[in-house]
Amino acid sequence: MPISGEVYRQIGRSAAGAVSIIAGYDQSRVTIMALTVSSFVTLSYDPPLAMFAIQHNADSYRSMVESKAFGVSVLNAEQADVAERFARKGRDKVASFEFAFGERHGVPLVPAALVQMECLTDQVFLSGDHAIITGLIEGAKLSEGQPLLYYARQFGTFVPLVTGS
Numbered sequence: 001m002p003i004s005g006e007v008y009r010q011i012g013r014s015a016a017g018a019v020s021i022i023a024g025y026d027q028s029r030v031t032i033m034a035l036t037v038s039s040f041v042t043l044s045y046d047p048p049l050a051m052f053a054i055q056h057n058a059d060s061y062r063s064m065v066e067s068k069a070f071g072v073s074v075l076n077a078e079q080a081d082v083a084e085r086f087a088r089k090g091r092d093k094v095a096s097f098e099f100a101f102g103e104r105h106g107v108p109l110v111p112a113a114l115v116q117m118e119c120l121t122d123q124v125f126l127s128g129d130h131a132i133i134t135g136l137i138e139g140a141k142l143s144e145g146q147p148l149l150y151y152a153r154q155f156g157t158f159v160p161l162v163t164g165s
């Protein structure tokens with residue numbers, strides 16, 4: 001007998017994670033779809049593969065599952081407003097945002113993000129109420145800065161423990 005979704009959501013809130021924006025295009029290949037995720041993982045180094053999970057009821061679900069390419073922007077600690085923006089619903093969040101665009105595949109990226117990556121969709125796995133999407137990383141740009149973290153429904157940043165005597 002599995003635990004309830006509500007209990008599992010509570011458990012999820014106790015796991016801190018980095019925050020990224022996944023962005024691509026819908027079927028028209030013109031309209032940008034973008035959402036905030038904490039599920040980006042460096043899946044494989046050779047070949048370099050990224051993965052993230054997207055919930056079935058996200059407006060961008062179908063576009064992301066069917067997309068040929070997507071951008072991953074790992075946010076820096078100054079970009080909590082960007083994370084909040086793309087965690088909202090509706091077209092406004094995208095229409096009023098000035099994206100950068102990848103040189104290889106033209107995927108939408110967040111300017112000044114800690115990491116910007118261009119991915120070609122590799123595989124889509126349907127699992128529970130999410131799809132897991134993997135992508136081959138064909139371009140990456142790294143910038144200086146601290147990562148934006150999310151924990152217990154709050155944004156924050158990393159503070160190392162003071163250890164030793």
Ligand SMILES: Cc1cc2nc3c(=O)[nH]c(=O)nc-3n(C[C@H](O)[C@H](O)[C@H](O)COP(=O)(O)O)c2cc1C
Binds near residue numbers: 019038039
């Ligand atoms: C910090 C944070 C992390 C999130 N991580 C994910 C995630 O990994 N996968 C997901 O599907 N939604 C995630 N969400 C929720 C989506 O950002 C939210 O449902 C959004 O409205 C989806 O946009 P859309 O409906 O326009 O596609 C997260 C939200 C926040 C604030």
